[in-house]
Amino acid sequence: MTQQHPWGVMVEILGHEGISTPALRLRPWRTEDAVALVAAHRDPLLRRWLTTSLASGTEARRWIDDQSEGWATGVRFSFAILECRGKNGDAGRPVGHIAVTATDSSKTLATVGYWTSAEVRGRGIAGRALEVVSRWALGSQRIMPLTRLDLLHAVDNHASCRVAEKCRYALRSILPAQPPAFPRDGHLHVRINSDA
Numbered sequence: 001m002t003q004q005h006p007w008g009v010m011v012e013i014l015g016h017e018g019i020s021t022p023a024l025r026l027r028p029w030r031t032e033d034a035v036a037l038v039a040a041h042r043d044p045l046l047r048r049w050l051t052t053s054l055a056s057g058t059e060a061r062r063w064i065d066d067q068s069e070g071w072a073t074g075v076r077f078s079f080a081i082l083e084c085r086g087k088n089g090d091a092g093r094p095v096g097h098i099a100v101t102a103t104d105s106s107k108t109l110a111t112v113g114y115w116t117s118a119e120v121r122g123r124g125i126a127g128r129a130l131e132v133v134s135r136w137a138l139g140s141q142r143i144m145p146l147t148r149l150d151l152l153h154a155v156d157n158h159a160s161c162r163v164a165e166k167c168r169y170a171l172r173s174i175l176p177a178q179p180p181a182f183p184r185d186g187h188l189h190v191r192i193n194s195d196a
């Protein structure tokens with residue numbers, strides 16, 4: 001099944017197998033991604049803005065198991081983001097992550113979170129991945145009856161704020177800090193399913 005992407009590229013929806021664009025491939029995390037995951041998590045910016053930090057192969061593999069469990073139970077869509085290179089569009093190792101996690105028992109509401117590896121930032125990867133996943137999550141998938149996606153980030157995470165704005169996540173409110181987990185105020189951005 002294919003869908004027209006807002007930038008004019010075809011997006012192929014492959015269910016649990018993955019989502020492809022001509023330049024990016026999104027697919028569920030695999031055990032063999034653990035090394036790339038640990039390498040990405042060495043980045044200070046990831047450590048600064050994420051609540052989860054994966055410092056070892058054991059932690060990474062446990063986290064990947066959790067992602068698989070999320071797919072199996074239908075409460076979390078978690079994708080590794082890979083860049084397709086060369087004539088055959090071969091994908092290398094993951095350069096980012098994006099996940100949609102249900103936040104209510106009826107699975108009509110969910111949060112979306114993402115990161116990209118330090119070496120690929122500023123190339124539109126997070127924005128493209130977020131747009132594709134948002135459209136798919138609020139549109140054609142039939143696993144969760146989602147009507148709204150929430151996106152939260154610290155007020156001074158300006159890159160994440162820009163990614164949210166680019167993907168039409170409207171700023172809904174300022175959330176007060178909740179230390180120690182969330183020491184700074186946050187932005188709540190929202191994108192709704194206009195067909196709902």
Ligand SMILES: CC(C)(COP(=O)(O)OP(=O)(O)OC[C@H]1O[C@@H](n2cnc3c(N)ncnc32)[C@H](O)[C@@H]1OP(=O)(O)O)[C@@H](O)C(=O)NCCC(=O)NCCS
Binds near residue numbers: 050154166
């Ligand atoms: C936020 C993050 C995912 C963005 O990834 P990315 O692949 O660089 O995203 P994109 O290239 O699609 O877009 C980044 C945008 O932020 C802008 N940006 C980057 N740093 C910025 C800053 N300090 N202030 C303002 N804008 C900034 C870029 O110019 C770009 O906007 P543009 O397309 O209009 O030029 C990445 O920085 C990251 O992984 N950060 C650490 C983890 C994190 O913060 N995750 C989000 C938690 S809520």
